[in-house]
Amino acid sequence: MATIHVDGKTYEVNGAHNLLQACLSLGLDIPYFCWHPAMGSVGACRQCAVRQYKDKDDNKGVLVMSCMTPAADQTRIDIDDEEARAFRASVVEWLMINHPHDCPVCEEGGHCHLQDMTVMTGHDRRRYRFNKRTRRNQYLGPFIAHEMNRCITCYRCVRFYNDYAGGTDLGAFGARDNIYFGRYAEGALESPFSGNLTEVCPTGVFTDQSHSDHYTRKWDLQYAPGICHQCAVGCNISPGERYGEIRRIENRYHGEVNSHFLCDRGRFGYGYVNRADRPRVPEWTERPGQEAVTLGVDPALERITGALRQARRIIGIGSPRASLESNHQLLAMVGPENFSTGIESREQACLAMMNRLQETSGLPTPTPREIERHDAILVLGEDPVQSAARLGLNLRQAVLSRREELAEQIGVPAWNAEAVKTLGQDRYHPLHIVWPAPTELDSVAVARHALAPDDIARLGFAVAHAIDPAAPPVDGLDPASQERAGEIAVSLLKAARPLVVSGGSLASEAILEAAGAVARALSRRAAQGGLVLIRREANSTGLSLMGGQTLDWALDELSEGRADAVVVLENDLYQRLPADRVEQALARANTRVVLDHQRTRTAEGADFILPAASFAEGSGTLVNLEGRAQRFFRVFEPAYLRPETRIHESWRWLHTLAAGLRGEAPGDISLDLATRACAGAHPGLAGIVDAAPGPDYRIEGLRLAREPQRYSGRTAMRANLDVNEPRPPQDTDTPFAYSMEGYSGFDRPRQQIPFAWAPGWNSPQAWNKFTDEVGGHLRGGDPGIRLIRPQPGHREYPDPVFDDGATDSSGLRALVLPRVFGGEETSARAEPVRQRMTAPVVILARPDAEALGVRDGDSLTLLGVREGDSLMLFGGPDITVSEQEDWPPGWAGLPAGLLPGLGQGATLTLGKPTGGES
């Protein structure tokens, strides 16, 4: 701590901060541009000038940049100094020289740090009478719109994109007053974190193209605290709605999970919520092949209960992309003995193992923020940037943080960003990646070992043995792998806080067991390490804590006639198991009820579709890969603007349906009751009640406002339907109001913040007003509650078991590679994400390519897939061959989502496309 004096007042601040950080953390306003809480100081914009005095006797002082001046003990400064104020006004005046002043037509308007700072410094008269310089803009892909005229040259974009996120295709070009930020040539920005430019840019150079397609001002959007459903990280988001559509996803600050940044799948993958083909009313298909008819709620429920009552046995198939509340209501309706998680058996086994390892490996699971403090990392059988993108960014920061340690040794503070980068150069904390395909983290890794799944596990066990001789050795390991294992072990042992990262992407229990063995070995050597295990979907962890049978079991029950009705919750079974197997099982059922917000193949084959709420219209609880239960809240009431819609949360449908099945009148149901019912039934989930405040939560007697105070047009919004404005929807489930009336301030600490706004702070920089210190934690505490805790006790090592069995010489084995765009079912239905999906590629080792008679760039067609007894024939799309030098022979790498239902390790028959016709 340090004591500093600002404008004659004395404050206690963090002495490791610079003066700008310290003052902002105190809630004092100093304007700034180039500084960013996550990226430190570079002193470029000169906006944050204050007067600093040498000591208490100095009454002259000099102007200094607060961002470049340490908050040393007994520093004395004046923010409110005449000369400093005049200089700050000059800086904004300069920045505005070439700015187009196009706020009325600029999409950043009302959300703009430049506007805020201009107002803060009082610049309101233009003296520059000469021509402005103008710019060409670039096409940067479906996510980001580019308008360079607005640029004020703060360099934040390239600092984020290149330095922080590791991108390589955005740069600063030119010199003097002719600096251009863009790509060397037009084209989509390659980094999966490009969307953060929209929040990092202090003005409207980089804006959200998906937002632009249905633009609404920030103050006219309605928000709720959301949780991203697009992977298992559980990033906190602020979805913004207008006229019944989600129009934009913004980052919602969480001090431990996502901090300031999201990945592009999460930010731009929301389009599925707005799809015109979504089921919005109940549908009934009397006989397969017939046209579906729409039903009212009561007739639909009557018909469904009628049909289900006829059933001998109903199987309920849950979903890892649905809330705990919905899954539990299904489980309660069909009974635990009839409930399946809807997860394929190998994935489910992996999920169970991951939960177990998190409790018993001996190493705790760090939060994403804590990941950044680890100093040696082994990534075993995962590609985090593709499978849990936000974590990839955390891992990168961990590797880069070596620079800050080096800087500390020569007295350079961590916030001095360019100096830290200069000193560090390419000296990183060691990162060892064991993964067959190239990854985005390769450039900062010691090495990437390209191995087949079983060899990944072997190497992992060998590392464990090298760390702790008590761990079982691996038989028959080749000397090269032995040496690699030794190197990795030494590197992990040398570290103060080694981290092991693994996950379920390759559906290999052996890999997870190996990762657990490494963790255990490290914990036995008393290392202060961590273990991160990546799950695939938003609620994979939660559902595995709830438990249930596998999807394979459920399909078997149906196809073998042991059950004749099925209720599928928000799950497209065709994404999980081969189509013929799913089809056969569903065909045997007499009644197929699907609740979903997407018109999936499963939904299309159903007798009944009940329109379920997505995260936009529904509330519920998810558990992320740390084991953190987090509540998401509905953003808007769909029936208010479209009275014909009958969208409800699945838990609400299922509660009513269950009562109908029992022949009872449906009792009360609310979010709180649904959450409590789930918590009460599953001991592992008991904590979820406390994940967020209940519906009675009030601040100063007020609900929390979903809408900003300047929200406009409320009285006219439904005028096309009725000139009388009805009462706004009432929300009895949550503490939020569908209104601008309610609490939306920053001075009372709170966890649940639909949108960040503070007087004078309209941009995302307003989050600084909600945190205990800039870049710190929410003053009301970071939301959510951790459910999985390490259990004390010594445990033995497992014996290495490898699961790749007999290799099938008749074809190549599928190695499905996670991918950020297209590898997840719902976001892959969003248009901008569809545009960013890469062309289908099959990665082959050279000998395998040669055996097939193809070379890099040639085309292949998938002719057949054999998985166990199941054989599927394809006339699939042409896939481009990519030969990779170190790719494991015998395996064919295919991107996730290309062939839904394709399991890891399935045997593929590939052939050349039949030429001639196209």
Add this chain to the structure above:
Amino acid sequence: MSGSTSGQGNPLRYHSRIRQSGTERQPETHPLTWRLRDDGEVVWLGEYLDKDGYQSVRRALAESDPQGIITVVKDANVRGRGGAGFSAGVKWSLTLQGGDMPRGYLICNADEMEPGTFKDRLLMEQQPHLLIEGMILGARANNARQGYIFLRGEYVEAARVLNRAIDEAREAGWLGPDIDGSGFDFDIAVHTGAGRYICGEETALINALEGKRANPRAKPPFPGQSGAWGRPTVVNNVETLCNIPAVILHGADWYQNLSGNRTGDGGTKLYGVSGPVAEPGLWELPMGVTGAELLDRAGGLRQGLRLKTWLPGGTSTGFLLPEHLELPLDFDSIANVGSRLGTGLMMAVPEDRGMVSLMRNLEEFFARESCGWCTPCRDGLPWVVKLLRDLEKGQGQAGDIELLDKLAADCGPGLTFCALAPGAAMPLETALRHFRQEFEQGIGKVSGDTRGVPDRVAADAPANNR
């Protein structure tokens, strides 16, 4: 870019020349230039060795440790000849070395791009081994493993000469492993810049050397803590390094006495004069000669011209008046009257030269050469240029001069990221102070002329004067 050409032979080939004859230049009094030939040809290794070449290296490697060299240089108070005048010895004493600190770099700043400055090229073009000798001593003192000469791209002749001299020295064992049997190893590479003024700023130079944008770096940390590729790095000007061998050979007292009692600063200085003088050129003179003596050396202004004002050392220094000619040209005396010694190459401005167009010309240079990193420099200087263009055309508006005052003040030291904008502000501020009336004449007189004596200057003005 220098368009001036002169001298013998190929009329397109410029030869920098010292205006003092060989008889005047003696080893005891002219440590920088006594070896130069009257015919202006290069002093190659053989001749250089005949003239006591590399003796300081032999002695220092045999007799001194790094600390010993630093102490002598510090005692001699060799002040940086690139313009800032910071003590080279103190700079060297702050370089991190020893322990597990990696050996870093010694960089010679040869990006001589200060307008009106042409001293380093003389040393490099005609006497390359003195610079190499100085660099070896600097490397020894700072435990550097590799030297770089960051050379202005237009200095193609210097590049040719330096590269050949480095080859000579390497072949003779003065560079490379185990120099002169001392066990010390060091080598030098020439890196030619692409021609940006900002590359003369030492940290921007380092970034450029690393292949990055030539933006300056924040200090602290100084290059001695974290310089090129994050290693301890020393950046010294050509002339500074050329001073070191004689200091090592003859000692700090001798060096101090070179300037007699003219000034507290020791040594000699390569002074120069440009502008409409009878004999522009270079002279090695004791530190602290007066402006008047220097102008005398150049034969005064050409026939019929009278001195209006002068810049003491490049265009980033402040304008001085004829009355200031009696001051010694040393760092502190010049600083005391609101200017800087800078590079010590005087630029004389005659009475018939209009200050508005002169300033417009200078500020166009500074605005163009801004790296674009910090706001005052990047966006403030172009505004200065546009205001000056209007004033030059008589289209200035009320308040423009006050605006220029404010812009000059806002580009002052400490307010900008590096010294480029303060260097642009100092001539502007002093011109506005001393010649305000000329600027005022540019206000509101659309058809007026602000160029002093019109017939002469109009002929000099660029045709495309917008």
